[in-house]
Amino acid sequence: MIVVVGATGNVGRPLVEMLAGRGAEVTAVSRGDGPDGVRHVRADLGEPDSLRAAFAGADAVFLLVPGAGDGVDAGAVVDRVRASGVRKLALLSSQAVATRPGSASYAPMLALEQAVVGSGLEWTLLRAGGFDSNAYAWAPSIRSQGTVAAPFGDVGLPVVDPLDLAGVAAAVLLKDGHGGQAYELTGPELSTPRSRARDLGDALGTPIRFVEQSAAEARSAMLRFMPPAVADGTLEILGSPTPGEQRISPDAEKILGRAPHPFAAWAARNAGAFRP
Numbered sequence: 638m639i640v641v642v643g644a645t646g647n648v649g650r651p652l653v654e655m656l657a658g659r660g661a662e663v664t665a666v667s668r669g670d671g672p673d674g675v676r677h678v679r680a681d682l683g684e685p686d687s688l689r690a691a692f693a694g695a696d697a698v699f700l701l702v703p704g705a706g707d708g709v710d711a712g713a714v715v716d717r718v719r720a721s722g723v724r725k726l727a728l729l730s731s732q733a734v735a736t737r738p739g740s741a742s743y744a745p746m747l748a749l750e751q752a753v754v755g756s757g758l759e760w761t762l763l764r765a766g767g768f769d770s771n772a773y774a775w776a777p778s779i780r781s782q783g784t785v786a787a788p789f790g791d792v793g794l795p796v797v798d799p800l801d802l803a804g805v806a807a808a809v810l811l812k813d814g815h816g817g818q819a820y821e822l823t824g825p826e827l828s829t830p831r832s833r834a835r836d837l838g839d840a841l842g843t844p845i846r847f848v849e850q851s852a853a854e855a856r857s858a859m860l861r862f863m864p865p866a867v868a869d870g871t872l873e874i875l876g877s878p879t880p881g882e883q884r885i886s887p888d889a890e891k892i893l894g895r896a897p898h899p900f901a902a903w904a905a906r907n908a909g910a911f912r913p
Contacts, residue, residue, distance in 0.1 A: 638662045639810050640691055640723075642682065643701030644671060647770040647799040648729060648806070652699060655807040666691045685713040692721035697810045700753075701729045705867050706745030711752040718758070725759045725816070727809045729802065732764045732821055733874060736881040742870025759816035761809045766823040766882070767796045767874075769903040772833055779845060779911045785834040786848040788855040789876045793827030795885045798898040800906075805892045821886040828900045836901040840908040852876060 639656055643649040644665030653672050656663045663675040666688070671677025678691040682702055692698065698718050702709050718726055730750055733743045753760045775785045802822055809815040828836075831847050838845035850858075852872055859868035874882055889897040 638664060638695045638697075640664045640666060640695045640698045641701075642666045642680075642688075642691070642699060643703070643729075644677075645669065646701065647768065648802045649699075649701055651800050652803040652806050655803055656810065659807070659811060661811065664691055664695065682709050682714055685710060685717050688714065688717045689721070692718060692723060695721060695723050697725035697727070698723050699727050699729070699806055699810060700749075702746075702749065704863065705731065705743055705870075706749050707864060707867070709745065709749065711745070711749040714749075715752040715756050719756055723758060725761075725810065726753055726756060727761045727763060727806055727815075728753045729806065730762050730764045732766045732823070732882065733870065735764060735819070735821070736879050737870065737873070740870050740873075742864075742866040761815045761817075762819040763802065763806060763809070764819060764821050765797055765802055766821075767794055768802075769796050769798045769824070769898075769900050770907075771796070772837065772900075772904070773907075773910060775834075775837070776911050779837065779841075780913045783843065784846045784848050785830070785837070786850050786854075786858075787830035787834075788850045788852050788872070790831040790847060790849045791829050792876060792878065793829045793832075794875070794878055794883060795823035795826060796828050796833075796900055797822055797824045797889070798900075798903045800903075801889055801893065801897040805889055808892050820888040820892065821884075822889045823884070823886045823897070825885060825890075825896050825899055827883060827885070833900050833904070836904045837908070837911060839901065840904040841911060 645667045665671040680687040834845045834847045
């Protein structure tokens with residue numbers, strides 16, 4: 638049995654569908670309602686004891702934590718996984734753990750990685766770059782005004798499709814040979830906020846006007862839904878990416894057996910979320 642923790646999000650939901658579609662026995666774990674067609678257990682990473690029922694009898698676990706891992710007791714969660722007799726543990730982590738190891742905003746995720754690596758299990762780290770689905774934050778302004786507001790409009794990053802992250806995770810969970818590996822997962826090309834707005838306009842069949850925000854304006858908006866340290870760390874990556882953060886990694890293509898999707902493909906697949 639494979640347990641997917643975080644089973645209703647942009648990565649977890651397609652991962653559950655992929656695993657079930659390939660005949661795996663799946664348990665979906667979330668705080669709310671779960672996906673149809675598989676066993677579902679309500680649990681909260683903030684309450685590690687609530688995970689016992691979910692992990693019982695599992696062979697492999699996919700672990701996705703909210704945000705940057707704030708509020709998650711890394712040691713307690715990994716202890717619950719190990720105590721259940723699980724053999725394989727895959728963690729969806731962040732590329733920034735490697736590129737910015739001293740950053741306070743990614744310290745909780747670093748602690749989680751360290752707990753996973755020290756677990757004694759067959760572990761795999763999936764270090765993702767920025768998600769294509771972060772563009773959902775633009776949906777209200779696109780629907781109401783036909784605009785996108787973002788800082789650093791011409792700074793490119795190789796953002797990654799959550800569907801590709803799910804595909805990599807499925808391969809890691811279903812096949813052996815990935816133990817002890819840390820994969821860097823990015824999209825196939827550098828994509829700027831301005832170009833992503835243009836791709837969304839193409840998908841919708843109508844131009845989207847791009848509005849350049851100042852860093853201060855962007856930070857103010859981010860603070861509505863993320864802690865200050867995470868907002869500051871995110872802005873550093875968006876505005877001053879390191880060479881490693883702009884590197885297009887070959888790992889996703891090697892595991893998937895195909896090139897990962899560009900942002901334009903994600904936009905075309907999800908255009909309905911941006912229509913009035």
